[in-house]
Amino acid sequence: MDPQTVYTLSGVSRRYGELAALDNVDLTIHMGEWLSVVGPSGSGKTTLMNILGCMDLPTSGTVLLGQERLDRQGERELAIIRRQRIGLIFQKFHLIKHLTALENIMVAQYYHSIPDEVEARAALDRVGLGERAGHLPRQLSGGEQQRVCVARALINSPSVVLADEPTGNLDEANERIVLDLFRQLHDEGTTLIVVTHDAAVAAQGQRQIILNHGRIARVVETEDYARAFGMSEIGEPR
Amino acid sequence: MPRVRMYLRMITRAFARRISRVLVASLSIIVGATTLSALAIITYTVPEQIARELRSYGANLVVSPAGTQTVRVEDMETINATLAEAGVQLVGYAPYRQDNLLYNQQPLPAMATDFALATVLRPYWSIDGQLPSVAGEVLVGRDLAQRYGFKVGDTISVVAQAEQGVDSEPARLTISGILRTGGTEDAMVLLALADLESLLPSGGRLDMIEYSLLGDEATLESVASTIDREDESVHAQVVKRITRSESGVLLTLRALIWIVSIVIGALTMISVTTTMNAVVSERATELALKKTLGASNGQLVGEFIGEGVILGLFGGLLGAVGGIAVAGLVTQEVFNLNLQASWWVVPVTMTAAALVSGLGTFVTVRRIVGINPAIVLGGE
Numbered sequence: 001m002d003p004q005t006v007y008t009l010s011g012v013s014r015r016y017g018e019l020a021a022l023d024n025v026d027l028t029i030h031m032g033e034w035l036s037v038v039g040p041s042g043s044g045k046t047t048l049m050n051i052l053g054c055m056d057l058p059t060s061g062t063v064l065l066g067q068e069r070l071d072r073q074g075e076r077e078l079a080i081i082r083r084q085r086i087g088l089i090f091q092k093f094h095l096i097k098h099l100t101a102l103e104n105i106m107v108a109q110y111y112h113s114i115p116d117e118v119e120a121r122a123a124l125d126r127v128g129l130g131e132r133a134g135h136l137p138r139q140l141s142g143g144e145q146q147r148v149c150v151a152r153a154l155i156n157s158p159s160v161v162l163a164d165e166p167t168g169n170l171d172e173a174n175e176r177i178v179l180d181l182f183r184q185l186h187d188e189g190t191t192l193i194v195v196t197h198d199a200a201v202a203a204q205g206q207r208q209i210i211l212n213h214g215r216i217a218r219v220v221e222t223e224d225y226a227r228a229f230g231m232s233e234i235g236e237p238r
Numbered sequence: 239m240p241r242v243r244m245y246l247r248m249i250t251r252a253f254a255r256r257i258s259r260v261l262v263a264s265l266s267i268i269v270g271a272t273t274l275s276a277l278a279i280i281t282y283t284v285p286e287q288i289a290r291e292l293r294s295y296g297a298n299l300v301v302s303p304a305g306t307q308t309v310r311v312e313d314m315e316t317i318n319a320t321l322a323e324a325g326v327q328l329v330g331y332a333p334y335r336q337d338n339l340l341y342n343q344q345p346l347p348a349m350a351t352d353f354a355l356a357t358v359l360r361p362y363w364s365i366d367g368q369l370p371s372v373a374g375e376v377l378v379g380r381d382l383a384q385r386y387g388f389k390v391g392d393t394i395s396v397v398a399q400a401e402q403g404v405d406s407e408p409a410r411l412t413i414s415g416i417l418r419t420g421g422t423e424d425a426m427v428l429l430a431l432a433d434l435e436s437l438l439p440s441g442g443r444l445d446m447i448e449y450s451l452l453g454d455e456a457t458l459e460s461v462a463s464t465i466d467r468e469d470e471s472v473h474a475q476v477v478k479r480i481t482r483s484e485s486g487v488l489l490t491l492r493a494l495i496w497i498v499s500i501v502i503g504a505l506t507m508i509s510v511t512t513t514m515n516a517v518v519s520e521r522a523t524e525l526a527l528k529k530t531l532g533a534s535n536g537q538l539v540g541e542f543i544g545e546g547v548i549l550g551l552f553g554g555l556l557g558a559v560g561g562i563a564v565a566g567l568v569t570q571e572v573f574n575l576n577l578q579a580s581w582w583v584v585p586v587t588m589t590a591a592a593l594v595s596g597l598g599t600f601v602t603v604r605r606i607v608g609i610n611p612a613i614v615l616g617g618e
């Protein structure tokens with residue numbers, strides 16, 4: 001196995017009764033890659049995100065995070081993997097309403113290890129919200145809230161950041177700010193997996209996988225991707 | 239920052255910054271705590287007042303001569319000292335001496351006492367006229383007054399039956415009041431001890447001393463034994479008819495209050511459980527998010543119990559203050575008693591409410607464990 005591989009999915013399916021939300025998916029995600037997952041509603045994007053984010057398990061197939069078999073872990077072990085290795089960003093932000101921006105970031109530190117206010121402030125500074133540390137989520141704009149989420153996702157230096165429709169609730173200006181942040185993260189070597197239905201956002205990734213009816217219908221790879229990881233057999237150039 | 243500080247920060251922020259929700263959630267605790275603390279105050283203060291009220295039934299301990307011995311006025315002082323040493327609360331006491339006088343050669347049963355003391359012990363005495371206030375004034379029982387046609391203000395001439403068969407010098411007694419009791423006193427003439435002593439000198443002999451004491455039957459029995467032991471010339475006896483009915487009333491009252499308290503406690507627990515379940519549903523997104531951040535079920539349950547305890551302390555504090563106010567109102571309006579603020583009830587109620595709330599929160603564990611972040615945080 002390539003040591004630079006973050007995720008390796010083999011024959012992964014997720015069924016809800018007769019319905020296959022994911023159907024026999026094979027996928028390899030490289031360390032430092034920016035992968036966009038696109039597809040229409042019901043195509044299996046969020047199910048894939050949930051499995052990659054250790055929030056759900058496949059009904060069949062294997063999922064490796066590094067060397068670790070996720071599909072064999074229990075709830076407790078998955079929680080430990082989430083806190084140590086994964087940063088999550090949601091479309092609806094999901095900040096804790098009664099905690100300030102700073103405290104929302106410290107909560108992630110609390111569950112990971114030891115809360116450190118200085119580090120949490122630095123994370124807010126990094127997303128340009130140092131001055132808003134003491135504000136409650138309702139006192140922040142949508143874009144600001146999403147930047148707090150980005151800071152929260154990064155605070156524990158995860159191996160991979162998963163973002164589910166991160167710009168879905170943002171205006172164009174804030175979308176640009178968030179994508180700029182993602183670009184910085186990617187340049188610093190963070191593995192980014194962004195689920196989106198927005199073609200412009202998807203185009204920011206080095207590689208796009210297009211899902212349809214729970215299957216990977218198409219893979220689009222950039223030259224940048226090919227340079228970094230080599231062209232895959234099923235990939236097509238963009 | 240230490241983890242415990244962050245834990246406290248999270249649960250106190252959840253409390254302080256959601257105050258309107260907290261007030262709604264703590265309403266059941268406040269109502270329960272108010273009722274229970276009011277009942278607790280009433281349980282511990284009102285029965286004592288009721289016990290005092292019940293003392294109007296009359297004496298519950300009677301001291302009489304042992305065998306052929308004699309009880310004297312000095313014995314009364316000794317017994318009072320014994321009671322004080324035993325720590326028994328004395329509501330009242332009264333000495334009595336009974337003899338026969340002669341009125342127009344007709345026997346006139348007489349009872350001598352200290353009127354000031356006797357009226358405390360026998361608050362049910364009804365007098366047409368006045369209590370005797372000077373020497374030579376007497377009360378005449380209603381039956382006796384009807385038989386001889388006595389009226390208030392009449393002066394009667396009586397003699398005492400001397401033991402050697404020689405009558406004393408006649409004494410003129412003024413009737414200051416007609417006594418109605420429904421008891422044996424209605425057929426007697428009641429006069430001051432000193433007046434009877436002047437007619438029939440006896441060296442301070444008494445026939446009976448009645449006591450009204452605060453205490454249950456066991457306490458009174460113990461006191462009676464002590465009196466018997468310390469003064470061989472007297473015999474103390476508990477009036478069981480009185481003590482048992484008093485104990486019955488107080489026991490029933492306390493049992494009633496306990497039953498009501500248990501029912502209210504159970505209802506509060508159910509209410510808290512329901513409220514906390516609703517809070518879990520309301521905050522499912524937050525809980526799911528924390529799970530995605532890696533929180534274990536144990537950590538989330540710990541946070542919720544912490545919030546429950548704070549909620550209980552808060553509801554308990556408001557409830558205790560409310561309870562003191564309600565208890566004050568009830569005791570004033572129902573028992574006509576001015577209650578002193580029972581501040582001890584505040585920490586007791588807060589602790590009890592924190593326990594109830596903490597336990598009530600514990601039942602939400604299953605709901606917290608059952609939260610699936612993939613479903614709650616939205617998906618396909």
